[in-house]
Amino acid sequence: MEFSHRDDHNNLSLTRFESMLKTNNVLFFDSNEFENIIQHYLENGKIALAKKAIKMGLQQHPSSTNLRLYKTEICILENDLEKAEEILDELYELEPSNEEIYIQKASILSKKDQHQQAINALMIALEFTEDQDDDADLFSLIGMEYLFLEKYADALSYFEKCLEIDMHDYSALYNIIFCFDYLNKNKEAINFLNNYLDENPYCEVAWHQLGLQFTSLKEWKKALAAFDFAIISDDTFVGAYLEKGKVLEKLKCYNEAIEFYEMTLTLDEPTSFALLRIGHCHEKMGNLDLAVDFYYKTVHEDPLLDKGWIAITKFYNRSKNYQKALYYINKAINIDCENVAYWKLYAVINHRLNFLEEAEVGYKKSLDYGNYELETWISRADILTNLGEYEASIINLMQAAEFYPENAEIEYRLAGLNFMVQQNEKGIFHLKNGVLINQEYQFIIKELFPSITELQAVKNIIAVTEKS
Structure with a gap:
């Protein structure tokens, strides 16, 4: 569980534990306190402190199943699978109906790429669960294992079970659409989303995903409508503004597209993607000074975004200002010398300048990096x-x-x-x-x-x- 200011008891346990670590005093905690402390550290990525809590917890409560299960979790995280299996085998002899043992076994099997065996273990865990929320977690894990096996139809059915338990499980919703996409079933995805929206009409995530499905089918008007509903459901949903801007670009409605891209800049920190798209729109409309200005902003915002450097280089290349194009592609290569797109542009520009030896190096590097x-x-x-x-x-x-x-x-x-x-x-x-x-x-x-x-x-x- 996660500690909060409202949970005085758990805060006190955590404070006492961290105070103990700074002194030579050894304080007693009951096993539940240790479990809460360990869970807190794991949720916050403090693995070293979690390990200390597990060690001390087992010194005070050596027979605690839950503390030993936390130890197996750490072993799995650190890839010490043999030790994790050893502990789980001991726990299985003591508590063969403990579903957490099978979940941990499944985690080990998954790490070994034995995904069908992992599914089998999770199926056994399902037999011992008594809580619907636990069922949902297991359905999600089974779905993920089927994804590893590339059995998307099976994965889909289990993610759907997650949504049946909690219709606001957006992770499951995303995974369902992911499966439909891999199965090339856009129309089925659209039917699913429409049915889902009948029950949850103000779900911005579902409207957004519906818009993406219509986009993939090039049904632009329906896509725009879906993104509009996503924005109505949540007028701070940056993704919907971006996707609507992209569709408007496709329709060559560049001014309108710019408006939606600019909205994202007011809602959140400027994104290099939005700046880049605004630049492209201005270039399409012939506003070349504005275009290059936004390309500059793009690479300033995110120097690692290759599309920004490529855009500014191609801009000068199209303008036949090859020296400037060469200058910017050299800057890009200095940042990422293994980017194949950079080397291909470097080769093309040098070729146009008749710098044959440099062009040959560019083409050679392009081939070396997979072009x-x-x-x-x-x-x-x-x-x-x-x-x-x-x-x-x-x-x-x-x-x-x-x-x-x-x-x-x-x-x-x-x-x-x-x-x-x-x-x-x-x-x-x-x-x-x-x-x-x-x-x-x-x-x-x-x-x-x-x-x-x-x-x-x-x-x-x-x-x-x-x-x-």
């Missing part, structure tokens, strides 16, 4: 070719071919490069492959490798394709 788009492989290959790094370009394209087999753009380039390094047999092989895949890409040879078009082998292959 495997064909365009990235091709751009890097062409830059290496221009720099005369034929062997490196071949290696790059061979790696690309693993992701994009039988790709004409890759094959023609490999053909040209192999001819350039005097690997004529390989050049012929790749040229024939390219021709078989798509004859229309023959221009790659003429544009990138004009010197090899005079080779007889190349002429022969191209002549055959022209005749056909």
